[in-house]
Amino acid sequence: MTETLALDLARAQFAFTISFHIIFPAITIGLASYLAVLEGLWLYTKNTLYRDLYHFWVKIFAVNFGMGVVSGLVMAYQFGTNWSFFSEFAGSITGPLLAYEVLTAFFLEAGFLGVMLFGWNRVGPGLHFFSTVVVAIGTLISTFWILASNSWMQTPQGHEIINGQVVPVDWLAVIFNPSFPYRLIHMSVAAFLATALFVGASAAWHLLRGRDNPAVRKMFSMAMWMMVLVAPVQAVIGDFHGLNTLEHQPAKVAAMEGHWGGEEAADGEGLPLILFGWPDMEEERTRFAVSVPHLGSLILTHSWDGTIPGLKEFAPEDRPNVPIVFWSFRIMVGLGMLMILLGGLSLMQRWRGRLYDSRWFLRFALLMGPAGLIAILAGWYTTEVGRQPWVVYGLMRTEDAVSTHSATTLGVSLALFVVVYLFVFGAGVAYTLRLVRKGPQLEEGARETSGGPGRPRHAMRPLSAVEEDLDDDQDTDGGR
């Protein structure tokens, strides 16, 4: 009993610290590419709006990057403190992949980030743009290594097991494991969408307050185009990712669908799509199911009568927690549909010429601000809880991976993490929102004086790229 409790607490702690952490890298990945696009457009069109937007968002990028580094420090140690048997078993594969991620981040912080944040007047526009692009590519390279490591845990290959330890045999096979390409693209696009929703909501907030200027309109317009063009693509990518999961981790898909199999699907009627319901793990059925006949077959097998393995085909101890997987999957998909709807409505409002002054539409865009981040978290819960009871799918069970700490130890440290994170990152998020509240200032870029690495004794760190005082409330003109 206490061992189960300790395992649950260890999992809760990891879930808490990684959930907090992932928010910052997701926005970092999205904003880095957004900034590269803004700077590219500024250099190409010479439209100063793009430059002003760059200077607005680069500050938020900097704060966010700093928070990602601080919360990431904890992650580098969680594998060992909480999952020591996993680290010992699989460290020979996950370790080098994480080391590459750290080295990439190091490399970025070492050079191009400094030029990007402090070099506006110190280097030529070409070199500055180059630095921004390298930082954007670098965030994607970091994503590459982290997701290679995670995907290997989902669909391991390219290794042998010698003396109870994983030994890499073929690194290309390890990195490009079956689920990796889908997960990489799905997550990168999710980061872009989450950032676009955040940008769009920031603009909507200003527009609703009547703080209308061409820069605010420009960023709102860009964000809505992202919804139009990318949100539907993400649905298609997600579909491919799901089919890949069906091939390699059928129990996870069965849990996502709340599909138990057995007699209910035996009569060759194809697979219904359960829209809502309550999967009951005791009774092995999904209660109160509202379903559409044959739609499950169409989506999952792309045929009228196709079927997939049900949960009953897996031993009870090999099944994930079905309600969590079932519902987190629905939250992700539901939010994704709302994103597509937002994109569609934006086209309509744009066509009617009401994109910037329709209050209900702006309120919808504002409410959708956190939707991308929530969808990312829900998606990760789906895939990570869906992998259970395995930590490395088919190779090592989570219960065999956990360190031998007592429930008391884990409870105390979890409580400490919760208190400290809420305080520290609460302050950081409040600060970010204060920056957003100031809004983009026209001609801000022309006044920009912050120097490059040669600027005497000014800190060259991400968070200190921001010169705003917390004292400055909204509406200040920034020209202090």
Added chain:
Amino acid sequence: MGIDLPLIWALIIGFGVMMYVLMDGFDLGIGILYPFIPDRHHRDVAMNTVAPVWDGNETWLVLGGAGLLAAFPLVYSVVLTALYLPLIFMLLGLIFRGIAFEFRFKARDHERHIWDKAFIGGSFTATFFQGVVLGAYVSGLPVENGAYPGGPLDWIAPFPLFTGVALVFAYALLGSTWLIMKTEGELQFRMFHLTRPLMWILLAAIAVISLWTPLRDPVIAERWFSFPNIVWFSPVPLLVVGAALLMQRALARGRPVAPFLLALLLMFLGYAGLAISGWPNILPPDISIWEAAAPPQSLGFALVGALLIIPFILMYTAFAYYVFRGKVRPGDGYH
């Protein structure tokens, strides 16, 4: 092939940890000295001396963690499990002071004291528990069937607690000599006065540890005191004494740079002494770097990246310190 990959990785990680101790040491020291710097403007100056470099210093710690997982997964899992609570406390301390760096300057006047306290508390906590981790690690961690069999509070023992306190003084010395180098006027004067007792306390602590470890462990006694080792290793304690005497002289003559360099030398010698005692074990008391190493495929793959990028990091670090050289005066840096 003949390339000793575990040895190379042990050197890389050893180097990374040393860089961390030397570099994050002086900026943690600033936080430890904060209670002795009551004036707000002096506090601003003190913090500004390390503001440009502290987070670069801390990334060595992340590299150490990731490198250890990649190259010595057994050590990573045993050390991090055995020293779970002190490591968590250390990380939380580092988070607090890292955020305090940023928000102290951005806070409203009546909020600033919160971040001052976070900075002091975080620095003390991080340093003390780093010392505890060091002491517990050096005294050896038992391993049974590839796991740590001990309890969560086994690190509460005289030796780790002593090294915890000793490291607080060591980092304070690094911090005070750093401030002597980087500041002037009243703040520098204060630091000159503080440095002398700090140095004697640290010297006493080094002496205690140098006697305590061989008395606890006959293998370490054998390592240092048998012939001919005693000839080879005698420069280490002799250099410690020499560095201390030179520092006394430099302090008496009001030299600005020499005390910091000598403090770095003292720390390096202490680190070297522990390395000599422990060699070739990476998991004291008896697991060597070759026994704990990851398979060669992992070591080789990760080494490619490390050799490509670490030189670049070193160049950049040197450049950053070069850019921010010289004295820091009130009003510099932040507004």
